[in-house]
Amino acid sequence: MDVNSRNQDSSTVKSFGSEWSRFDQSDLDQAEHRKIFDEYFSIFPWHELPEAAVGADIGCGSGRWAVLVADRVGLLHCVDASAEAIEVSKKTLSAKKNVEFHCASVAELPVADASLDFCYSLGVLHHVPDTASAIASCAQKLKPGAPLLLYLYYALDGRAWWFRALWRMSDLLRAGISRLPEALKVLVTDTLALVVYWPLARSARVFERLGLSVSAWPLSYYRAHSFYTMRTDSRDRFGTPLERRFTLAQMREMMVAAGLEKVSHSPNAPYWCVLGYRKA
Structure with a gap:
């Protein structure tokens, strides 16, 4: 299978494996870790999730977000295209018993369609060749009405x-x-x-x-x-070799095209964190 069919760039996957091996976030202050987590998840509808919710972290990297999500849910699938990153996240999440790890690209997500109660991908999908297709892949795995939280690099919307x-x-x-x-x-x-x-x-x-x-x-x-x-x-x-940037309008367009509705965004940094729900 070629690189494009998997929607991943091999040099970028290798780069992130090296990054998370060096910066596994074990030296990050816990209070700062929580503060950054809250910034990314400020618009995430925790209160809407069902009991023992099943979700996925797409591009889990070091597991820095998953380690704070796992205690809130029933089962969390941690997915990353880098085998090196998966080993780091396994170490980070070694105390969590409700996490499953998958080394896979976003085009080959190893969960059934319409099976997830939630999904998030933070700082990942702007590093793949086809971001719109990647968003659609994530949305396809959601149950109707389930939320998807994305963070993509912004295209400096409104900057001088x-x-x-x-x-x-x-x-x-x-x-x-x-x-x-x-x-x-x-x-x-x-x-x-x-x-x-x-x-x-x-x-x-x-x-x-x-x-x-x-x-x-x-x-x-x-x-x-x-x-x-x-x-x-x-x-x-x-x-990182491959990087793309998107305006807020472009993010909304991609999410709607992926079958998401009720799209909203956080007005605060980091830009842009956007939330959408799989259409019922």
Whole structure:
């Protein structure tokens, strides 16, 4: 079977396997872990799930989200295209007895159609060749009325021209850095975390304490986050070969086309977290 039929990019899968092996999130402060989790799941309808709900984490990576979801549900399927990432998530979730692990692409999800009470995929489907098809694959596994939570990189909707220009320059860097050998890639992305992420994030925190708005300040999202998170996200952002970005309107269109309705989004960072329900 070729790469396209599986809707995965082999170099990107390999890159994430290396990333989660190095940044397994075991050094992440528990309070910060919970805070980031709450940001992503702020619009997720926990109260609507049935008792002992069955769901799936698509692109589970290190298992950092699954470890906080598992205690709330009956059964959680953790799916990732990287065998290396699956081994990391197994370690993260070793104390959880209601988790099943699957090494599979999003085009080959190993659960029955219309069998899930919920599904989420955070920061994953913008790294596959066909994001719209991937969303449809997830939606197909949901029961009628079940929710799907997605986080995709935003296309800088509403940002100023200079902000977009900075991003274009950073994307040129990503194109080069992502091709480096792993050891050198880690060195470069750690350096970026130190000399770019940390100064900009901490400056934003200072400005905020002075009563200034920092919503337009680059990397202000990280102002209250640790250097470990900055290192993780620098490796994620600049070390990944395949990356796509979507406007909020494009996300809505893809979700509706996948058979989802009642589509809504979080107005807060990270952008964009979008929720939809499988049509009854």
